[in-house]
Amino acid sequence: MSMRVRPHVARVLARTHTVLIPLDGTLCDFFRGVDTAAIANGIYEMLFSAGHRMSVLTAIEPDPLAKMGYAYSVGPNYGAQAEEMVREAELAAATTAVPASGAQEVLQACRASGRRVVVVGDTCSAAIEAYLDLHGLRHLAEAVVGREQRPVLSEWPGADLARQAVKALGAEPFPNSLVLSPPSRWWAPTRPAVGEQGCGDRGQTQALQGGQIHHLTVQGRGSHFNRVTTPRSILSVAVSTLSAHE
Known part of the structure; x- marks a missing residue:
């Protein structure tokens, strides 16, 4: 796979040692066809x-x-x-979710380049693991962090799950990490999950750059990191750049 990668995207990925990948909306369309x-x-x-x-x-x-x-x-x-x-x-x-194009390649590129992967989601861990097992991806993720690992009335579930992912890897905080995800209520415009500095795009989502977690988001026009609009395009950016730095 080849595509043009903007230098600032490449720099973020080149420094990345750990990747947090949300299940729904990034690895797959989890509730496709579900009412x-x-x-x-x-x-x-x-x-x-x-x-x-x-x-x-x-x-x-x-x-x-x-x-x-x-x-x-x-x-x-x-x-x-x-x-x-x-x-x-x-x-x-979990049995009917539709994989995102390029998702498996991202996980494989992370594994081949020595990056640690945590699959996270505001979904029960059993369903996340069932999806990964069904598609032969479980061995590519070092840990799975699901909804039961955050407070039941969490105001910002993504932030809490990211903190749990840190703990799951036995490091707090771990350096140079990346979150691949679409814009959602996962990320608050004023409350970074880990790190001190937040760089939002029109206040919607965060690029957490405190030397700890970078949030490379699927976003519409004017993205801070790249002009990407779909999970496929963001995954393509990640695959091409991760592969280049194996």
Whole structure:
């Protein structure tokens, strides 16, 4: 694979020794074809049948994780029931998730160049591991960090999961690390996961450059690191540059 890589992207990758790769949206389209709103509605019905009433905006919330968090705010037993519903859906989705083009090459390039890989996700670890096993990728990841390793009512789950990834590798903080991910609620515009300096693109996501974690994000026009718009393009940047530095 070959493509033009901007010098600042190459410099970040050349210094990278550890790569944090989120599952959904980067390694794969995890919920392709899954009606996630139906999962959220199932949580609503569980709460409603237990006699709990909520606002209209909360009732129509289509994100199962947001609805699960709400269930935990109602009570730990409700939260645990909601989490089990989400977990069952995630284990089923692991069998139908669609791999991102270039994802396997990224993992292989990281392995061949001696980089450590952690697959992270706001998904249960069992589902992440099931996906990796199904596609023959588990041996390429040194660790898996899933949702149960962050606080159930985490305000910034990605930040908390990144910290857990640090601990999983037995180093805190580990130097020169890279996060490959699309823009999402993973990264807060004012709260870096690790490191002191944040460089956001129009306040949406962070490039964490405190000498510790660099966030190379899939983003639209005007990306800090490169003009990339899809997981495939960001993975291509990573593959070509990682391979060049084996």
